[in-house]
Amino acid sequence: MKFRNILTAAAIALLPVVASAATATIVVPAAGTGPGANNSHWQSELTLHSAAPRPITVTIEFHQGAFRLGPVDVELAARETVSIQDIAKTKFGLEAGTGAIVINVDERNLRHLAVTSRTFNTAPEGEFGQDIAAVNANDAIIAGQIAALTAPSSVNGTRFNFGLYSVTPATLKWQLVRANGTIAASVDKSYGAGEHAQYNSGIEALFGATPENNDTVYARMETGSAIFYGSMINATGDPTFVPGVATRDDILINFGVDDDENGSVDFKDDNGDGVLDHTVELFTGAFPNFFRIVASGEFGETVQLQIVSSPSDAILVANGTLQTVATDELKGKTGEIVVRATVGGTTSLLTIPVRYR
Numbered sequence: 001m002k003f004r005n006i007l008t009a010a011a012i013a014l015l016p017v018v019a020s021a022a023t024a025t026i027v028v029p030a031a032g033t034g035p036g037a038n039n040s041h042w043q044s045e046l047t048l049h050s051a052a053p054r055p056i057t058v059t060i061e062f063h064q065g066a067f068r069l070g071p072v073d074v075e076l077a078a079r080e081t082v083s084i085q086d087i088a089k090t091k092f093g094l095e096a097g098t099g100a101i102v103i104n105v106d107e108r109n110l111r112h113l114a115v116t117s118r119t120f121n122t123a124p125e126g127e128f129g130q131d132i133a134a135v136n137a138n139d140a141i142i143a144g145q146i147a148a149l150t151a152p153s154s155v156n157g158t159r160f161n162f163g164l165y166s167v168t169p170a171t172l173k174w175q176l177v178r179a180n181g182t183i184a185a186s187v188d189k190s191y192g193a194g195e196h197a198q199y200n201s202g203i204e205a206l207f208g209a210t211p212e213n214n215d216t217v218y219a220r221m222e223t224g225s226a227i228f229y230g231s232m233i234n235a236t237g238d239p240t241f242v243p244g245v246a247t248r249d250d251i252l253i254n255f256g257v258d259d260d261e262n263g264s265v266d267f268k269d270d271n272g273d274g275v276l277d278h279t280v281e282l283f284t285g286a287f288p289n290f291f292r293i294v295a296s297g298e299f300g301e302t303v304q305l306q307i308v309s310s311p312s313d314a315i316l317v318a319n320g321t322l323q324t325v326a327t328d329e330l331k332g333k334t335g336e337i338v339v340r341a342t343v344g345g346t347t348s349l350l351t352i353p354v355r356y357r
Contacts, residue, residue: 022107025137027100028117029165029227030198031062033088034096037159037200040121040237043086044132046101050076052112056105062092063165063196064099071104100165100196100227103134110136121237128238130231140167140225143308144340144349147228147244151203151215162217162230162242163198166191170224176207179214191226202230219244220347222340223308253303253341253348255295261321265294269350279334279353282312284326293320295350297343304342308349311335312356330356 031044050056055077061070069092076082087101088094105113120129141147152158169192176185185207191197203211219228228244252272256265257280267278282289293316295303307314307322314324314337322337337352 023104024107024110025167026103026105026110026113026115026134027137027165027167027227028103028115028132028134029100029196029229030098030132030163030231031088031101031117031119032096032098033086033094036121036237037233038235038237040123040233042119042121044088044101044117044119045083045085046087047081047083047116047118048074048076048103049079049081049114050109050112051079051114052076052109053078056109056112058109058113059104060087060091061102061104062088062094062099063102063194064094064097065197066192066195068102068194069094069099098163098196098198102165102194119239121233121239123237125236128236130239130241132229132241133243135227137167137225137227140227141219141221141244141246142225143221143223143338144248144347145221146247146249147219147221147226148247149217149219149228149230149242149244151211151217151230151242152232153214155211155213155215157235159201159233160203160211160215160230160242161198161200161233162202162228163196164191164219164226164228164244166193166195166197166224166226168224168226169193170226171222172224172226173218173220173222174206175218175220176203176209177216177218178212179216185209191224222347249346251343251346251348252298253295253343253350254298255293255303255341255350257352258292258294261290261292274349275351276353279355282324282326282354282356284328284331284356286325288323288325290321290323293322293339293350293352295320295341301343305350306340306342308338308340310337311354326356332356 059071115134151160171190174187199206230242232240256268259266312326339350
């Protein structure tokens with residue numbers, strides 16, 4: 001009897017431990033319902049298809065500004081397709097409003113899921129609509145990148161709306177870039193995690209400027225991550241979707257690390273790709289580590305530095321010296337400290353590989 005109990009206990013110990021499933025997030029950055037400009041009337045349809053050979057459940061929220069409506073669960077049978085008409089109204093009770101559809105699904109089921117959406121205007125002449133692509137939150141535009149939104153080539157009779165869904169807390173600089181490359185206006189904004197914002201006739205509303213042919217709107221990400229979109233609507237109420245395209249205007253930064261702060265550069269970024277060509281060794285424990293980031297612009301310009309991310313707590317003190325305190329939990333791990341470098345209003349990201357001892 002004792003032997004049997006021992007075998008049972010051993011068998012239980014060998015059973016796999018089921019961890020809670022990680023969640024993936026898919027975002028349709030623009031959706032809505034209700035009346036719009038020029039007697040238009042809008043609604044969004046969401047279509048979900050599961051290729052899984054078994055039922056799966058997705059959870060859907062509607063983010064309007066800083067508010068979240070829902071969640072509601074939608075169960076999909078094996079290989080089932082479900083279309084939700086006028087989702088903002090039928091699932092979330094909105095009579096009028098614009099926001100983002102946020103879909104959460106177990107990460108292991110993400111590979112089975114196909115998400116499409118259509119936002120359209122109903123008019124006496126028929127429906128005029130556009131597809132709005134669903135975006136994995138992991139593919140959002142991040143600090144150091146620019147979301148470029150190209151406005152209409154002809155502004156006559158056309159309005160340009162644009163906006164974003166902020167995946168994480170984000171700060172950014174909106175810029176209005178004319179066709180000849182000049183920056184006509186800029187506005188600094190901050191958004192909370194999960195916040196949606198849309199600027200209708202955005203060049204007028206956000207910048208207080210008059211639209212011109214072939215304008216481009218930049219969303220220059222400073223911190224955080226976000227998904228951007230735009231929509232060009234002509235005089236008939238027919239929209240054309242404009243994706244926020246990830247671009248960069250990195251400047252060349254000459255940088256290295258003075259590891260022992262003796263005034264000489266010990267490790268360099270020789271190929272100019274913004275990544276230090278050496279891994280900096282850091283010690284774990286209660287005492288801080290110090291090293292100095294030495295950086296200048298391509299022509300010797302002064303560089304302003306700001307920490308974007310670090311595996312351990314880190315701050316910049318005088319003259320580019322970085323102070324970091326690494327806890328024992330980081331011992332044996334590697335990571336990257338990312339620093340934003342700014343020269344004359346233009347930014348670039350510098351990456352310092354680190355190893356914790």
